[in-house]
Amino acid sequence: MNFRDELTFEHYDKERLLMPSIASRLTEEENAFRHKMIEYIVSNHQPYTPEGDEVALAKRIDDKKNVLVVEEDGKIYDIYPVTSEEMPHKVTLADGRVAYAMCAIDALGCTYTFDQDIVVDSVCSNSGTPIHIEVKDKKIVSHSPEDIRVLNADLQNSEVWAEDCCCGMLYFRSQKDFDEYAEKNDLCPDCTFCLSLEEAFSVARMLFSDNE
Known part of the structure; x- marks a missing residue:
C-alpha cells in the first residue's frame, strides 16, 4: 500500500496536500543527473x-518545472531540496556535510534525498527562536520547541515553486507565532497550510522519497 493512502491532516482535506515525488516526474537519466548536481552543490557550496551534453539535459529537466532552475548565466544554484547559497534552514547530514535548504519542507526532505539521518537548525520566522529537529531512521526523534508549526504553500496550484513558494515555507515555534505572522503578512488561508511538524514531515516524504 502506498503510504499516501494512510495520510491524514488534522485541519485539511488530504487531497489538497497530496503530491507525487519529484523523482517520479523524471527519467532514470534525469534523476541520476539531478543527484549528481545535488551532491556537487552540497559538497562544494557552489552552483x-x-x-x-549536460546543458541540454538540464534544460530538459528545467522545462518540467519544480525540480531545478537554470539561471541566465547557465548555472544551477538551486535544485530541490538544496541550494548553493547560505539560507536560514541548515541541515547537518550524518556524514558531516552541511546542506542549506530553500524552505522548511526541503530541510526535512534531506533525510530522504541523502538517505541519511539529519539535524535541522532553523529559526521561528515570527520570534527568531531557534528551531532544532533531529531525524533518525526516517523518523523525527527530537525537536524543540515542543509545538513547532510549519507554513506550507499550496504546491498543487503553483506553476513555479521557486517564485511562488520556496522562501515562504517556514518554521514557527507555536501556533500563536504562526497566527501572528499570518496576520502581519496577510497570508491567504485558502492557499497556505499550517501543519504540525509530523504533517510537514509527511509532505517532505511525498516530495523527496524517490521510491515511494
Whole structure:
C-alpha cells in the first residue's frame, strides 16, 4: 500500500496536500543527473555548471518545472531540496556535510534525498527562536520547541515553486507565532497550510522519497 493512502491532516482535506515525488516526474537519466548536481552543490557550496551534453539535459529537466532552475548565466544554484547559497534552514547530514535548504519542507526532505539521518537548525520566522529537529531512521526523534508549526504553500496550484513558494515555507515555534505572522503578512488561508511538524514531515516524504 502506498503510504499516501494512510495520510491524514488534522485541519485539511488530504487531497489538497497530496503530491507525487519529484523523482517520479523524471527519467532514470534525469534523476541520476539531478543527484549528481545535488551532491556537487552540497559538497562544494557552489552552483553547478552543466557542460557539454549536460546543458541540454538540464534544460530538459528545467522545462518540467519544480525540480531545478537554470539561471541566465547557465548555472544551477538551486535544485530541490538544496541550494548553493547560505539560507536560514541548515541541515547537518550524518556524514558531516552541511546542506542549506530553500524552505522548511526541503530541510526535512534531506533525510530522504541523502538517505541519511539529519539535524535541522532553523529559526521561528515570527520570534527568531531557534528551531532544532533531529531525524533518525526516517523518523523525527527530537525537536524543540515542543509545538513547532510549519507554513506550507499550496504546491498543487503553483506553476513555479521557486517564485511562488520556496522562501515562504517556514518554521514557527507555536501556533500563536504562526497566527501572528499570518496576520502581519496577510497570508491567504485558502492557499497556505499550517501543519504540525509530523504533517510537514509527511509532505517532505511525498516530495523527496524517490521510491515511494
